[in-house]
Amino acid sequence: MTFALWGVNHNSAPIELRERFAIPAHSLGAATQELALQPEIEEAMILSTCNRVEFLVRSRNGRADLHGFLQQHLQLNPAEYDGCLYRHHDREAIRHLFRVASSLDSMVVGEPQILGQVKEAYATARAIGAVHSELDALVTSAFAAAKRVRTETAIGSSAVSVASVAVELAKKIFGSLEGKCVCLVGAGKMSELAARHLVENGAARILVANRTPANAEALADAFGAEVIGFDELYTHADRADIVISSTGSQQPIFRREHGEAFMARRKNRPMFFIDIAVPRDVDVSVGKLDGVFVYDIDDLQSVVATHVADRHREAERAEGIVNAEVEKFIARQSRHEAVPTIVSLQEHLEGIRLAEFDRVRGKLSALTPEQQGAVDALTRGIINKVLHTPISTLKTAAQNSDDPGSSAAIELIKRIFNLEKAGVTNLEKEGAEPPKSKSAKTS
């Protein structure tokens, strides 16, 4: 195997450096192309998101050097990113890619966007032919691993931001948010975010009440909402199923008597108050009324905290799945490697035998054809005896490909007999491997 992965992420590098690494989507194709054209590099893919920039390559000799590319394309000197850049090879590179695709390396573990981003990077690299054979198999295996993690663990099942927890709770009360009405009391970043989440999940009408009408207007424009005067808040608020309150008021805005009036006018249909103001806008007694649910910022954050803890527990199970998938991939790779290795090993020794035979052909001419035949058979026999153990080792390695040691055995045999070059030329000559023939077409 000859995979390498270089990169920076939110853990390894500060934002200032990640910005310099980042490659915008429109030039990603060109950058990938350039990377793939670097010497020694056969296949390449670049993943560039706000939290990470990673360069995944398959190189001929297994020790890819991307410093040149970083210097040329991104004008980055090794001194600038020294200590912030991680470099993984083979097994570690595979594992890293699988973990990234499964969202185990994400800032918010289990967040679902990263898989889509990896898929986009893959599509871009594939479209320009930078990914075509072994890297293709690697990335598709990463998708399979990510899918297993998603279906077999609950890593992405619970909400881990205040806004998404608010949506989840609203769904637990109202079932669906289709056609529900949301009232924003006070205009702030957080309430805007929560409202946006609710609208994305189907909430239909938005009311905005703010002490400064200009801010309310601005927010109303953003959402297509209806502005209500702060003084008419109590006559309008009962129209809303969900009230998001975030004013700077020192006194509670909603008290028990308001809650009672709302519920009477709403015919006891439930009402959900999301109180993200400190000090709180909704009096504690409101939450004691039947059918009224009040969650303050602490409540929401403690739900977030338990969900985050859940995710970390699930992440441990996910790591196990990823490790198993990595071993499976490596095993499959070594199975693919074993067969060509056996062939090239036989051809290599046969080549030596014939060369030596040619060398002494003059001296052998005195022998009778029977004797020449016997010498031929003798040399053949020696080679077969010598090859017996390595070939049977390769065969067992191909059969027991689940054993990680088998890949090492193949590598060792290749190294002892110096097969790397022989194997490559042989394959290119015959074009026997389907991925290789594809590579010939694209390059």
Next chain:
Amino acid sequence: MPVVWLRVALAFYSVGLIYSVVVLGRRTNWITRFTAPAMQLGMIFHFVSLAETFHSQGRIGISSVHDLESLLAFMLMFGFALVFVRYRTVTPGILIFPAVFLLTFAAAVGKNPIAFSSPTLRKPWIAVHITLILAGYAALLFSLAACVLYLLQERGLKAKSRLAISRLPALDVIDQIGYRSLLLGFPFMTFGLLTGVVLAQAEYGPAFIADPKILLSLLMWVVYIVLLYTRWSAGWRGRRAALLASAAFVAAIAAWTANNFSSIHRFMR
């Protein structure tokens, strides 16, 4: 032979019983996966058992207390199937499954069924009367189950406990199950009582009205109307609805067991 099928059904229903015992206490949801299929299989065997009973009688009718129990259990399961198809939730089973299990258990394992020997019961209108009333009972039990679930979910959401938040259906869904089963059950209950009144009038004359079973049934019907009206006009949910539904349910249980004090419904000689 019907008893054998009923016992097979009972075996499947026991899965539902286990579900209702463990579901609120456990974090992992393994039993939920088996519950719906097991209950569906149970329903099939239960249907076979009922069909054989009616076939051997040569008519659709009730000849013993066990038939009555079995029929009511089947109607509860039918209601469960409706809810499951519409809302994809098995949670009403938390209360429905134990009732189904107990009724089926009594019908399948109980010895010496009290046979109804009265010839009155052979009238076809009696079968209609009984079926309608049982459907009304089933709807009432569903509405009670929904009320209890509503209370549980409301408490859970207010206490900010993650158990309720993760397990039960949305509050509004539970509310709809309860309200719709009330609406659906009302005509059954009303026509069931009406046919009973007409039949009793024809059989016993005007004196029937003072019968305890009749009085309890009328009381139950009145509470039922109050339940519907308060939900429709004032949107009573949760605690108050649960109290009313329990009152209606207690009246229903009393009416169900009042046969021994009733001159009209004493069908055993």
